Amino acid sequence: MTETSTEGTGTIEALSLVPKAEARQSMKDFKSDQEVRWCPGCGDYAVLAAVQGFMPELGLAKENIVFVSGIGCSSRFPYYMNTYGMHSIHGRAPAIATGLASSRRDLSVWVVTGDGDALSIGGNHLIHALRRNVNLKILLFNNRIYGLTKGQYSPPRRSARSPSRRRWARWTRPSTRCRSPSARRRRSWRGRWTPTASI
Numbered sequence: 414m415t416e417t418s419t420e421g422t423g424t425i426e427a428l429s430l431v432p433k434a435e436a437r438q439s440m441k442d443f444k445s446d447q448e449v450r451w452c453p454g455c456g457d458y459a460v461l462a463a464v465q466g467f468m469p470e471l472g473l474a475k476e477n478i479v480f481v482s483g484i485g486c487s488s489r490f491p492y493y494m495n496t497y498g499m500h501s502i503h504g505r506a507p508a509i510a511t512g513l514a515s516s517r518r519d520l521s522v523w524v525v526t527g528d529g530d531a532l533s534i535g536g537n538h539l540i541h542a543l544r545r546n547v548n549l550k551i552l553l554f555n556n557r558i559y560g561l562t563k564g565q566y567s568p569p570r571r572s573a574r575s576p577s578r579r580r581w582a583r584w585t586r587p588s589t590r591c592r593s594p595s596a597r598r599r600r601s602w603r604g605r606w607t608p609t610a611s612i
Contacts, residue, residue: 431477431521438469445495451486457554461493464552468496471521478521481510483535485527487554504535507542507551514547522548528555 443465451457468478478496482488483506491498501509506524514522524542531539531553542549 430518432474432519433472434474438472438475440465440469442475443468443495445493447492449493450489455486456556457487457490460487460552460554461490465494468494473521477519478523479510479513480523480525481506481513482525483527483530485530485554485559487525487527487552488530490525490552504530504533505538506530507535507538507549510549511538511542511545511547514549518548522550524549524551526551526553528553528557529559 449458449461475496478494480491480494480496480498482491482498482500484503488500488506491500499509506526510522510524513520526535526539531551539551542551
């Protein structure tokens with residue numbers, strides 16, 4: 414069932430199972446007709462534009478690309494992609510995507526999740542998806558805060574800097590699931606990017 418290897422060569426083999434697009438595609442082909450509803454200036458816009466920009470380069474048929482998301486601002490992502498998608502329940506996107514990728518090897522399955530969705534309530538599902546090393550691509554949007562509920566710190570938050578925020582800071586240490594031992598051993602590739610960085 415595992416299609417990726419720690420060397421990363423298995424990812425290319427797994428993508429070869431996904432049907433190729435019959436005609437050349439452009440960024441426009443991956444934009445849906447839905448109005449994008451994020452706050453002005455949000456970094457999610459840059460991530461969306463980057464994904465819509467590189468999807469044509471993969472050369473995969475749109476009908477065989479699936480975006481699965483959980484809950485939160487970033488989880489509106491599937492609405493804005495002209496592919497298949499599922500806006501699922503809080504923290505469960507990795508579990509749903511694992512089932513989909515395991516049963517349909519002809520699909521390129523992407524998990525789109527935020528730090529609150531993936532690293533708190535969905536932490537176990539994310540760890541098990543990494544441990545199983547199923548052929549998933551995971552986009553984790555990390556702004557260190559719960560944006561929809563107006564400002565609670567998420568698990569990978571830094572220490573509170575302003576005095577007014579310190580009283581709300583949690584008493585636990587920040588956590589980053591990508592640095593956990595099981596995640597390090599199993600994942601094929603991990604990268605970081607900030608939406609303010611030039612590509």
